[in-house]
Amino acid sequence: MATFKAFKAFRPTKENEALIPAPPYDVMNSEEAREMVKGNPLSFLHVDKAEIDLPFETDHYSQQVYDKARENLLALESSGALVQDEKPCLYIYRQVMKGRAQTGLVGCASIDDYLGNVIKKHEFTLAKKEQDRIRHVDACDANTGPIFLTYRDSSEITATVNNWIRSHKSTYDFKHGNVYHTVWVIDDDDVIASLEKAFESVSSLYIADGHHRCASAVKVGEMRRRANPDYTGNEEFNYFLAIAYPDTQLEIMDYNRVVRDLNGLDFNEFLLKVKKKFDISPLSGAVSPDRKHTFSMFYDGRWYKLTAKNGIFDENNPVEQLDVSILQNNLLAPILGIENPKTDERIDFIGGIRGLEELERRATSDMVIAFAMHPTTVEDLMSIADAGCIMPPKSTWFEPKPLSGIFIHHFS
Numbered sequence: 429m430a431t432f433k434a435f436k437a438f439r440p441t442k443e444n445e446a447l448i449p450a451p452p453y454d455v456m457n458s459e460e461a462r463e464m465v466k467g468n469p470l471s472f473l474h475v476d477k478a479e480i481d482l483p484f485e486t487d488h489y490s491q492q493v494y495d496k497a498r499e500n501l502l503a504l505e506s507s508g509a510l511v512q513d514e515k516p517c518l519y520i521y522r523q524v525m526k527g528r529a530q531t532g533l534v535g536c537a538s539i540d541d542y543l544g545n546v547i548k549k550h551e552f553t554l555a556k557k558e559q560d561r562i563r564h565v566d567a568c569d570a571n572t573g574p575i576f577l578t579y580r581d582s583s584e585i586t587a588t589v590n591n592w593i594r595s596h597k598s599t600y601d602f603k604h605g606n607v608y609h610t611v612w613v614i615d616d617d618d619v620i621a622s623l624e625k626a627f628e629s630v631s632s633l634y635i636a637d638g639h640h641r642c643a644s645a646v647k648v649g650e651m652r653r654r655a656n657p658d659y660t661g662n663e664e665f666n667y668f669l670a671i672a673y674p675d676t677q678l679e680i681m682d683y684n685r686v687v688r689d690l691n692g693l694d695f696n697e698f699l700l701k702v703k704k705k706f707d708i709s710p711l712s713g714a715v716s717p718d719r720k721h722t723f724s725m726f727y728d729g730r731w732y733k734l735t736a737k738n739g740i741f742d743e744n745n746p747v748e749q750l751d752v753s754i755l756q757n758n759l760l761a762p763i764l765g766i767e768n769p770k771t772d773e774r775i776d777f778i779g780g781i782r783g784l785e786e787l788e789r790r791a792t793s794d795m796v797i798a799f800a801m802h803p804t805t806v807e808d809l810m811s812i813a814d815a816g817c818i819m820p821p822k823s824t825w826f827e828p829k830p831l832s833g834i835f836i837h838h839f840s
Contacts, residue, residue: 430546430579431538432627432672434516434620435664438570438836444470444509446602449609449831452573453477454640458488470509472833474500475572476564489560494567501568501836510836513613518620519835520589520612521671525828530677533589533623534574534835536667537633539649542642547577548632548813551639561644562651569839571645571669573832576637578806581674584626592619600834607828633672634813636806637826642668652839669837671830675806681780681825682716682803684787685755686795688774691765695727698763705758706734714784717802720751724784724800726791734759734799746811751802752820759799770821777822 453476478497519534600611645668652665711731723734760766787798
Protein backbone atom coordinates (compact mmCIF):
# COMPACT_ATOMS: atom_id res chain seq x y z
CA MET A 429 0.00 0.00 0.00
CA ALA A 430 1.61 3.26 -1.15
CA THR A 431 1.17 6.69 0.35
CA PHE A 432 0.96 9.62 -2.05
CA LYS A 433 -0.47 12.80 -0.62
CA ALA A 434 -1.30 16.38 -1.48
CA PHE A 435 0.89 19.26 -0.27
CA LYS A 436 1.05 23.05 -0.43
CA ALA A 437 3.61 23.65 -3.16
CA PHE A 438 5.63 26.75 -3.67
CA ARG A 439 5.55 27.26 -7.43
CA PRO A 440 6.19 29.99 -10.03
CA THR A 441 3.73 32.73 -10.79
CA LYS A 442 2.28 32.50 -14.29
CA GLU A 443 4.61 35.18 -15.68
CA ASN A 444 7.62 33.21 -14.42
CA GLU A 445 6.50 29.78 -15.63
CA ALA A 446 9.29 29.53 -18.22
CA LEU A 447 11.96 31.51 -16.34
CA ILE A 448 12.32 29.61 -13.08
CA PRO A 449 12.20 25.89 -14.05
CA ALA A 450 15.58 24.34 -14.81
CA PRO A 451 17.03 20.90 -15.62
CA PRO A 452 18.01 18.65 -12.70
CA TYR A 453 21.20 19.72 -10.94
CA ASP A 454 23.13 16.60 -11.95
CA VAL A 455 22.79 16.76 -15.75
CA MET A 456 25.32 19.57 -16.18
CA ASN A 457 28.51 20.77 -14.53
CA SER A 458 28.97 24.12 -12.82
CA GLU A 459 30.55 25.79 -15.84
CA GLU A 460 27.62 24.76 -18.04
CA ALA A 461 25.19 25.98 -15.38
CA ARG A 462 26.90 29.39 -15.26
CA GLU A 463 26.35 29.71 -19.00
CA MET A 464 22.74 28.55 -18.81
CA VAL A 465 21.72 31.17 -16.25
CA LYS A 466 23.23 34.17 -18.01
CA GLY A 467 20.58 36.85 -18.27
CA ASN A 468 18.14 34.91 -16.06
CA PRO A 469 18.49 35.67 -12.35
CA LEU A 470 15.32 33.64 -11.66
CA SER A 471 16.65 30.31 -12.93
CA PHE A 472 16.29 27.58 -10.34
CA LEU A 473 19.90 26.63 -10.96
CA HIS A 474 20.73 29.49 -8.58
CA VAL A 475 19.18 27.22 -5.92
CA ASP A 476 20.18 23.74 -7.07
CA LYS A 477 23.72 24.70 -8.10
CA ALA A 478 24.31 27.72 -5.90
CA GLU A 479 28.09 27.61 -6.42
CA ILE A 480 27.47 29.45 -9.69
CA ASP A 481 26.81 32.60 -7.62
CA LEU A 482 30.09 32.29 -5.72
CA PRO A 483 33.72 32.76 -6.80
CA PHE A 484 35.07 30.11 -9.18
CA GLU A 485 37.51 28.80 -6.61
CA THR A 486 34.75 28.04 -4.07
CA ASP A 487 34.66 24.42 -2.93
CA HIS A 488 31.36 23.06 -4.28
CA TYR A 489 30.81 21.17 -1.03
CA SER A 490 31.52 24.03 1.36
CA GLN A 491 28.83 25.22 3.76
CA GLN A 492 28.91 28.52 1.90
CA VAL A 493 27.29 26.84 -1.11
CA TYR A 494 24.42 25.34 0.90
CA ASP A 495 23.83 28.65 2.70
CA LYS A 496 23.71 30.39 -0.68
CA ALA A 497 21.17 27.86 -1.94
CA ARG A 498 18.90 28.62 1.01
CA GLU A 499 19.39 32.37 0.53
CA ASN A 500 18.49 32.13 -3.17
CA LEU A 501 15.41 29.97 -2.52
CA LEU A 502 14.09 32.34 0.15
CA ALA A 503 14.75 35.29 -2.17
CA LEU A 504 12.58 33.72 -4.90
CA GLU A 505 9.83 33.20 -2.35
CA SER A 506 10.03 36.58 -0.63
CA SER A 507 10.08 38.40 -3.98
CA GLY A 508 6.83 36.73 -5.02
CA ALA A 509 8.40 34.87 -7.94
CA LEU A 510 7.47 31.64 -6.12
CA VAL A 511 4.12 31.59 -4.33
CA GLN A 512 2.72 28.90 -2.03
CA ASP A 513 -0.70 27.39 -2.63
CA GLU A 514 -3.15 28.12 0.16
CA LYS A 515 -4.28 24.49 0.53
CA PRO A 516 -2.76 21.07 -0.16
CA CYS A 517 -3.12 20.10 -3.80
CA LEU A 518 -2.00 17.43 -6.22
CA TYR A 519 -0.55 18.45 -9.57
CA ILE A 520 -0.57 16.91 -13.02
CA TYR A 521 2.67 17.35 -14.96
CA ARG A 522 2.81 16.48 -18.66
CA GLN A 523 5.91 16.58 -20.85
CA VAL A 524 5.90 16.14 -24.62
CA MET A 525 9.13 15.47 -26.49
CA LYS A 526 9.21 14.65 -30.21
CA GLY A 527 5.48 13.94 -30.13
CA ARG A 528 5.62 11.47 -27.22
CA ALA A 529 3.86 12.48 -23.99
CA GLN A 530 4.39 11.32 -20.43
CA THR A 531 1.97 12.45 -17.76
CA GLY A 532 2.62 12.08 -14.06
CA LEU A 533 1.07 13.08 -10.77
CA VAL A 534 3.04 15.36 -8.44
CA GLY A 535 2.63 14.92 -4.71
CA CYS A 536 4.53 13.71 -1.66
CA ALA A 537 5.68 10.16 -1.02
CA SER A 538 6.39 8.75 2.42
CA ILE A 539 9.84 8.18 3.89
CA ASP A 540 8.33 5.18 5.70
CA ASP A 541 7.42 3.66 2.35
CA TYR A 542 11.07 4.01 1.34
CA LEU A 543 12.29 2.51 4.60
CA GLY A 544 9.71 -0.29 4.35
CA ASN A 545 10.54 -1.11 0.70
CA VAL A 546 7.15 -0.08 -0.65
CA ILE A 547 9.28 2.34 -2.67
CA LYS A 548 11.73 0.01 -4.39
CA LYS A 549 15.27 0.74 -5.51
CA HIS A 550 17.44 -0.69 -8.26
CA GLU A 551 20.70 1.25 -7.79
CA PHE A 552 23.37 1.61 -5.14
CA THR A 553 24.05 5.15 -3.94
CA LEU A 554 27.38 6.84 -3.25
CA ALA A 555 27.92 8.33 0.20
CA LYS A 556 29.54 11.51 -1.14
CA LYS A 557 26.65 12.26 -3.49
CA GLU A 558 24.14 11.48 -0.76
CA GLN A 559 25.87 13.78 1.70
CA ASP A 560 25.82 16.65 -0.79
CA ARG A 561 22.05 16.46 -1.22
CA ILE A 562 21.46 15.86 2.50
CA ARG A 563 23.19 19.13 3.26
CA HIS A 564 21.33 20.89 0.43
CA VAL A 565 17.88 19.67 1.52
CA ASP A 566 18.63 20.37 5.17
CA ALA A 567 19.87 23.90 4.48
CA CYS A 568 16.93 24.73 2.21
CA ASP A 569 14.44 23.09 4.58
CA ALA A 570 12.80 21.81 1.43
CA ASN A 571 12.81 19.26 -1.37
CA THR A 572 13.79 21.34 -4.39
CA GLY A 573 13.91 18.55 -6.98
CA PRO A 574 11.26 15.86 -7.50
CA ILE A 575 12.02 12.15 -7.28
CA PHE A 576 11.06 10.37 -10.51
CA LEU A 577 8.85 7.39 -9.54
CA THR A 578 6.89 4.88 -11.57
CA TYR A 579 4.24 2.27 -10.79
CA ARG A 580 2.25 -0.35 -12.65
CA ASP A 581 -0.54 1.53 -14.38
CA SER A 582 -3.75 1.94 -12.41
CA SER A 583 -6.86 2.43 -14.54
CA GLU A 584 -8.52 4.34 -11.70
CA ILE A 585 -5.68 6.83 -11.27
CA THR A 586 -5.24 7.28 -15.03
CA ALA A 587 -8.95 7.84 -15.60
CA THR A 588 -9.14 10.43 -12.81
CA VAL A 589 -6.12 12.30 -14.16
CA ASN A 590 -7.45 12.27 -17.72
CA ASN A 591 -10.88 13.45 -16.59
CA TRP A 592 -9.30 16.41 -14.80
CA ILE A 593 -7.25 17.33 -17.86
CA ARG A 594 -10.33 17.23 -20.11
CA SER A 595 -12.42 19.41 -17.82
CA HIS A 596 -9.89 21.98 -16.56
CA LYS A 597 -7.63 24.60 -18.05
CA SER A 598 -3.92 24.14 -17.57
CA THR A 599 -2.04 26.39 -15.12
CA TYR A 600 1.31 26.36 -16.96
CA ASP A 601 2.09 25.66 -20.58
CA PHE A 602 5.60 26.45 -21.78
CA LYS A 603 8.51 25.09 -23.78
CA HIS A 604 11.95 24.39 -22.30
CA GLY A 605 14.52 23.28 -24.84
CA ASN A 606 12.77 20.79 -27.12
CA VAL A 607 10.22 19.68 -24.52
CA TYR A 608 6.73 21.11 -23.91
CA HIS A 609 5.64 21.27 -20.26
CA THR A 610 2.04 21.54 -19.08
CA VAL A 611 0.75 21.60 -15.50
CA TRP A 612 -2.74 21.32 -14.05
CA VAL A 613 -3.50 21.98 -10.38
CA ILE A 614 -5.93 19.55 -8.72
CA ASP A 615 -7.52 21.57 -5.92
CA ASP A 616 -10.82 19.70 -5.48
CA ASP A 617 -10.82 17.96 -2.08
CA ASP A 618 -12.94 15.05 -3.26
CA VAL A 619 -10.75 14.37 -6.29
CA ILE A 620 -7.62 14.63 -4.16
CA ALA A 621 -9.09 12.19 -1.63
CA SER A 622 -10.01 9.73 -4.38
CA LEU A 623 -6.48 9.81 -5.81
CA GLU A 624 -4.86 9.41 -2.41
CA LYS A 625 -7.18 6.48 -1.77
CA ALA A 626 -6.36 4.95 -5.16
CA PHE A 627 -2.64 4.97 -4.37
CA GLU A 628 -3.37 2.84 -1.32
CA SER A 629 -4.10 0.06 -3.82
CA VAL A 630 -0.72 0.52 -5.53
CA SER A 631 1.47 -2.21 -4.06
CA SER A 632 4.83 -0.69 -5.02
CA LEU A 633 6.39 2.50 -6.26
CA TYR A 634 9.71 2.28 -8.08
CA ILE A 635 12.49 4.84 -8.25
CA ALA A 636 13.07 5.40 -11.95
CA ASP A 637 15.56 8.24 -11.55
CA GLY A 638 16.86 10.10 -8.50
CA HIS A 639 18.17 7.41 -6.12
CA HIS A 640 20.61 9.82 -4.45
CA ARG A 641 18.01 12.57 -4.03
CA CYS A 642 15.53 10.07 -2.62
CA ALA A 643 17.96 8.54 -0.14
CA SER A 644 19.02 12.04 0.93
CA ALA A 645 15.44 13.23 1.42
CA VAL A 646 14.72 10.19 3.58
CA LYS A 647 17.83 10.72 5.69
CA VAL A 648 16.92 14.36 6.28
CA GLY A 649 13.48 13.17 7.41
CA GLU A 650 15.12 10.75 9.81
CA MET A 651 17.35 13.56 11.13
CA ARG A 652 14.28 15.70 11.77
CA ARG A 653 12.59 12.81 13.58
CA ARG A 654 15.57 12.42 15.89
CA ALA A 655 15.52 16.15 16.55
CA ASN A 656 11.77 16.00 17.26
CA PRO A 657 11.20 12.77 19.23
CA ASP A 658 7.55 13.66 19.78
CA TYR A 659 6.83 13.78 16.04
CA THR A 660 3.41 12.49 14.99
CA GLY A 661 4.23 11.30 11.47
CA ASN A 662 2.12 14.03 9.89
CA GLU A 663 4.90 16.63 9.74
CA GLU A 664 6.08 17.51 6.26
CA PHE A 665 9.58 16.17 6.94
CA ASN A 666 8.02 12.70 6.91
CA TYR A 667 7.40 13.10 3.18
CA PHE A 668 9.35 14.04 0.07
CA LEU A 669 8.52 15.59 -3.29
CA ALA A 670 7.87 13.09 -6.08
CA ILE A 671 6.36 12.68 -9.52
CA ALA A 672 4.65 9.32 -10.05
CA TYR A 673 4.27 8.17 -13.65
CA PRO A 674 2.40 5.03 -14.70
CA ASP A 675 4.83 2.60 -16.34
CA THR A 676 2.92 2.75 -19.63
CA GLN A 677 3.83 6.45 -19.95
CA LEU A 678 7.59 5.99 -19.77
CA GLU A 679 10.28 5.22 -22.28
CA ILE A 680 13.87 4.29 -21.42
CA MET A 681 16.47 5.26 -23.96
CA ASP A 682 19.65 3.35 -24.71
CA TYR A 683 22.72 4.07 -22.58
CA ASN A 684 25.75 3.44 -24.77
CA ARG A 685 29.44 2.76 -24.13
CA VAL A 686 32.71 4.03 -25.59
CA VAL A 687 36.14 2.61 -24.69
CA ARG A 688 39.55 4.23 -25.02
CA ASP A 689 41.59 1.26 -26.32
CA LEU A 690 41.47 -2.45 -27.20
CA ASN A 691 43.40 -3.50 -24.08
CA GLY A 692 46.63 -4.19 -26.02
CA LEU A 693 44.94 -6.24 -28.75
CA ASP A 694 44.92 -5.53 -32.46
CA PHE A 695 41.46 -5.54 -34.03
CA ASN A 696 41.73 -9.04 -35.50
CA GLU A 697 42.80 -10.48 -32.14
CA PHE A 698 39.91 -8.62 -30.53
CA LEU A 699 37.40 -10.02 -33.05
CA LEU A 700 38.59 -13.58 -32.50
CA LYS A 701 37.90 -13.25 -28.78
CA VAL A 702 34.52 -11.59 -29.36
CA LYS A 703 33.42 -14.35 -31.76
CA LYS A 704 33.54 -16.88 -28.91
CA LYS A 705 30.53 -15.18 -27.31
CA PHE A 706 28.87 -13.20 -30.11
CA ASP A 707 27.97 -13.69 -33.75
CA ILE A 708 29.42 -10.78 -35.75
CA SER A 709 28.13 -9.40 -39.05
CA PRO A 710 28.89 -6.13 -40.89
CA LEU A 711 26.35 -3.31 -41.02
CA SER A 712 25.95 -0.96 -43.95
CA GLY A 713 25.93 2.05 -41.63
CA ALA A 714 24.88 3.41 -38.26
CA VAL A 715 21.95 1.22 -37.16
CA SER A 716 20.66 0.91 -33.61
CA PRO A 717 20.03 -2.60 -32.25
CA ASP A 718 16.46 -3.59 -33.07
CA ARG A 719 15.98 -6.22 -30.36
CA LYS A 720 17.33 -7.42 -27.04
CA HIS A 721 20.66 -9.25 -26.87
CA THR A 722 21.99 -7.51 -29.98
CA PHE A 723 24.53 -4.69 -30.10
CA SER A 724 25.94 -2.30 -32.69
CA MET A 725 29.71 -1.86 -32.55
CA PHE A 726 31.70 0.93 -34.24
CA TYR A 727 35.43 0.74 -34.90
CA ASP A 728 37.71 2.43 -37.43
CA GLY A 729 34.86 3.89 -39.48
CA ARG A 730 32.79 0.70 -39.72
CA TRP A 731 29.71 -0.63 -37.92
CA TYR A 732 29.16 -4.26 -36.92
CA LYS A 733 26.24 -6.17 -35.44
CA LEU A 734 26.91 -8.39 -32.43
CA THR A 735 24.38 -11.03 -31.42
CA ALA A 736 24.80 -12.81 -28.09
CA LYS A 737 25.19 -16.57 -28.49
CA ASN A 738 22.92 -18.94 -26.62
CA GLY A 739 24.15 -20.01 -23.22
CA ILE A 740 26.39 -17.06 -22.39
CA PHE A 741 23.93 -15.70 -19.81
CA ASP A 742 21.20 -16.97 -17.50
CA GLU A 743 17.89 -16.05 -19.09
CA ASN A 744 16.09 -16.56 -15.77
CA ASN A 745 18.29 -14.12 -13.87
CA PRO A 746 16.71 -10.64 -14.11
CA VAL A 747 20.10 -8.91 -13.91
CA GLU A 748 22.24 -11.24 -16.03
CA GLN A 749 19.76 -11.17 -18.92
CA LEU A 750 20.08 -7.39 -19.25
CA ASP A 751 22.02 -6.34 -22.32
CA VAL A 752 24.26 -4.10 -20.22
CA SER A 753 25.18 -7.19 -18.16
CA ILE A 754 25.74 -9.36 -21.22
CA LEU A 755 28.12 -6.82 -22.74
CA GLN A 756 29.91 -6.21 -19.45
CA ASN A 757 30.29 -9.87 -18.47
CA ASN A 758 31.22 -11.25 -21.89
CA LEU A 759 33.17 -8.47 -23.59
CA LEU A 760 34.00 -5.36 -21.60
CA ALA A 761 35.44 -7.19 -18.58
CA PRO A 762 37.04 -10.37 -20.00
CA ILE A 763 38.30 -8.90 -23.30
CA LEU A 764 38.76 -5.16 -22.77
CA GLY A 765 39.66 -5.37 -19.09
CA ILE A 766 36.90 -3.03 -17.87
CA GLU A 767 36.32 -4.77 -14.53
CA ASN A 768 34.61 -1.87 -12.76
CA PRO A 769 32.80 0.44 -15.17
CA LYS A 770 31.96 2.84 -12.32
CA THR A 771 35.61 3.69 -11.68
CA ASP A 772 37.56 2.73 -14.82
CA GLU A 773 38.61 5.87 -16.69
CA ARG A 774 38.95 3.93 -19.97
CA ILE A 775 35.17 3.77 -20.42
CA ASP A 776 32.54 6.47 -20.81
CA PHE A 777 28.76 6.38 -21.17
CA ILE A 778 26.66 8.22 -23.75
CA GLY A 779 22.93 8.75 -23.33
CA GLY A 780 20.90 7.64 -26.31
CA ILE A 781 19.49 11.12 -26.74
CA ARG A 782 22.90 12.08 -28.18
CA GLY A 783 22.44 9.70 -31.12
CA LEU A 784 24.82 7.30 -32.88
CA GLU A 785 26.67 10.26 -34.37
CA GLU A 786 28.05 11.01 -30.93
CA LEU A 787 29.37 7.46 -30.66
CA GLU A 788 31.14 7.84 -34.00
CA ARG A 789 32.58 11.19 -32.93
CA ARG A 790 33.92 9.87 -29.65
CA ALA A 791 35.30 6.68 -31.21
CA THR A 792 37.31 8.74 -33.68
CA SER A 793 38.54 11.34 -31.20
CA ASP A 794 39.37 10.47 -27.58
CA MET A 795 38.09 6.84 -27.72
CA VAL A 796 38.55 4.03 -30.25
CA ILE A 797 35.51 1.75 -30.04
CA ALA A 798 31.81 2.25 -29.32
CA PHE A 799 28.89 -0.02 -28.46
CA ALA A 800 25.25 0.93 -29.01
CA MET A 801 22.76 -0.84 -26.76
CA HIS A 802 19.14 -1.90 -27.02
CA PRO A 803 17.26 0.04 -24.30
CA THR A 804 16.47 -1.56 -20.97
CA THR A 805 12.70 -1.76 -20.44
CA VAL A 806 10.62 -0.39 -17.57
CA GLU A 807 9.48 -3.96 -16.89
CA ASP A 808 13.15 -4.99 -16.55
CA LEU A 809 13.63 -2.23 -14.00
CA MET A 810 10.59 -3.25 -11.96
CA SER A 811 11.39 -6.97 -12.11
CA ILE A 812 14.90 -6.34 -10.80
CA ALA A 813 13.63 -4.09 -8.01
CA ASP A 814 10.95 -6.67 -7.10
CA ALA A 815 13.67 -9.31 -6.83
CA GLY A 816 15.67 -7.08 -4.50
CA CYS A 817 18.49 -6.90 -7.02
CA ILE A 818 20.64 -4.03 -8.25
CA MET A 819 20.99 -3.00 -11.88
CA PRO A 820 24.47 -2.56 -13.36
CA PRO A 821 25.78 1.03 -13.56
CA LYS A 822 24.44 3.20 -16.38
CA SER A 823 21.60 0.86 -17.34
CA THR A 824 18.81 3.40 -17.89
CA TRP A 825 18.47 6.82 -19.47
CA PHE A 826 15.08 8.46 -19.08
CA GLU A 827 13.91 11.29 -21.33
CA PRO A 828 12.38 13.73 -20.91
CA LYS A 829 13.50 14.46 -17.37
CA PRO A 830 11.24 16.44 -15.01
CA LEU A 831 12.37 20.01 -14.44
CA SER A 832 13.19 21.38 -11.02
CA GLY A 833 11.69 24.61 -9.71
CA ILE A 834 8.10 24.01 -10.79
CA PHE A 835 7.17 22.52 -7.40
CA ILE A 836 8.98 23.03 -4.09
CA HIS A 837 8.03 21.11 -0.97
CA HIS A 838 8.91 22.90 2.28
CA PHE A 839 9.14 21.11 5.62
CA SER A 840 7.91 24.11 7.57
